[in-house]
Amino acid sequence: MPLVKINGITHDFDQLGDEVKSYLKYLAFIDAELEQLGMRQNLLHMARDQVGQRMDRALMRDSINQSPAEALQSSDQPADSQA
Numbered sequence: 294m295p296l297v298k299i300n301g302i303t304h305d306f307d308q309l310g311d312e313v314k315s316y317l318k319y320l321a322f323i324d325a326e327l328e329q330l331g332m333r334q335n336l337l338h339m340a341r342d343q344v345g346q347r348m349d350r351a352l353m354r355d356s357i358n359q360s361p362a363e364a365l366q367s368s369d370q371p372a373d374s375q376a
Contacts, residue, residue, distance in 0.1 A: 295306040
């Protein structure tokens, strides 16, 4: 006889009506999905940070590999005309 607490009241799961049992199943599913979404969100934040770090490193390499004349030329151009 599994017990379940609903709104602070303990109930015998087997004694609950079918409608209430189905709502409990829906709630369990929703909670599991929310947990999955939270994990996916955390994973996407970590991936975004990694991509940003890699972009920063690529920009740094580009600026290091650029000749002084190219650096001056690119800094004189408006931002929208740079490729």
